[in-house]
Amino acid sequence: MRIPIIAGNWKMNKTIKEGVELVNKIKDITNDTDVEVAVCVPYISLNEIKKTIGDSNLKLGAQNMHWEDNGAYTGEVSPPMLKEIGINYVIIGHSERRQYYNETDETVNKKIKSALKYGINPIVCVGETLEQRETGKAKEVVKKQIENAFDDISSDNMKKIVIAYEPIWAIGTGKTASSEEANDMISYVREIIKGKYGEEISEEVRLQYGGSVKPNNVTEIMNQTDIDGALVGGASLKAEDFIELVKF
Numbered sequence: 001m002r003i004p005i006i007a008g009n010w011k012m013n014k015t016i017k018e019g020v021e022l023v024n025k026i027k028d029i030t031n032d033t034d035v036e037v038a039v040c041v042p043y044i045s046l047n048e049i050k051k052t053i054g055d056s057n058l059k060l061g062a063q064n065m066h067w068e069d070n071g072a073y074t075g076e077v078s079p080p081m082l083k084e085i086g087i088n089y090v091i092i093g094h095s096e097r098r099q100y101y102n103e104t105d106e107t108v109n110k111k112i113k114s115a116l117k118y119g120i121n122p123i124v125c126v127g128e129t130l131e132q133r134e135t136g137k138a139k140e141v142v143k144k145q146i147e148n149a150f151d152d153i154s155s156d157n158m159k160k161i162v163i164a165y166e167p168i169w170a171i172g173t174g175k176t177a178s179s180e181e182a183n184d185m186i187s188y189v190r191e192i193i194k195g196k197y198g199e200e201i202s203e204e205v206r207l208q209y210g211g212s213v214k215p216n217n218v219t220e221i222m223n224q225t226d227i228d229g230a231l232v233g234g235a236s237l238k239a240e241d242f243i244e245l246v247k248f
């Protein structure tokens, strides 16, 4: 049985104070649900939000990290720094990082390996552009992203990874992939994992959908056969909306 996972990706939103306020409003939802709930927050808020989470079951994630332990990488944050805070997840390969900060399949692979080495579970994002979808290349693109991202990742480690399928054209646009389209791609992702790691692992790995998930479409998305969760941007920034998502 795969435990559903709803994760908020706050992106570059919320000051430390605002983030603490939001977490204080949402953290108790974890007492009344079997869903795993996480918030992935800006680096500077991680420590304070970890304290705010306290004993609740809310999980904490970062939105990126470097793959090296330390060194001359001005402005970067390393896995040991994140481990010390005690985070559970790190988003790796978000399309915004691929688009604006030169994230490549190769750096995604390095970051996944490094996160796993430090006991931080990666949420690895894949997804195609509108042009790639319209020219019939979506599956080919996602397959290549997956093959490259998980190059040289062991089966044991694969189980710890969450994959988020986020079609780029559905992010922040209000356009969602239809739940069938989303499920079709996510089933395909599971097939790829099965081909590489076998059935048992493929049935264990949790696969999320991301892209304009809102209270009014979450139920339909979560009712799909292969979708185990959602990675949520905009709707994770308002406590009422996020709580509704968790109650899908």
Ligand code: 13P
Residues within 6 Å of the ligand: 009, 094, 166, 170, 171, 172, 173, 174, 210, 211, 212, 213, 231, 232, 233, 234, 235
């Ligand atoms: P929105 O939910 O705002 O479309 O963002 C999705 C996303 O990019 C989550 O990582």
